Amino acid sequence: MPLIHLISHDGAALELDVPQGHSVMQAAVAAGVRGIVGECGGSAMCATCHVYIDPAWLDRLTPALPNELEMLECTSSERRPESRLSCQVKVQAGLEGLVVRLPATQQ
Numbered sequence: 001m002p003l004i005h006l007i008s009h010d011g012a013a014l015e016l017d018v019p020q021g022h023s024v025m026q027a028a029v030a031a032g033v034r035g036i037v038g039e040c041g042g043s044a045m046c047a048t049c050h051v052y053i054d055p056a057w058l059d060r061l062t063p064a065l066p067n068e069l070e071m072l073e074c075t076s077s078e079r080r081p082e083s084r085l086s087c088q089v090k091v092q093a094g095l096e097g098l099v100v101r102l103p104a105t106q107q
């Protein structure tokens with residue numbers, strides 16, 4: 001299981017082992033991580049799983065599809081170039097060590 005690093009808005013760091021094929025949102029919600037809500041269950045319909053991907057990792061991810069890009073217009077916290085919906089980021093072996101930062105708020 002790839003290990004990923006979550007960094008909360010206040011700088012607290014957390015490591016999560018994520019089964020391959022699971023999304024960052026699924027792993028965070030299952031672990032009770034505060035700061036990722038996942039209200040729609042991963043359908044790219046709510047933007048409450050907004051995260052900032054460390055720029056060093058951005059080009060290793062599958063690019064966002066149009067529906068994700070559209071929903072990223074609705075984030076509560078500032079949208080940045082490294083913004084993604086964590087429900088659309090599926091963890092694969094090549095993402096061992098992925099660094100994900102959480103925004104200040106999701107609502």
Ligand code: FES
Binds near residue numbers: 041045047071086
């Ligand atoms: S969980 Fe709703 S958009 Fe990701």
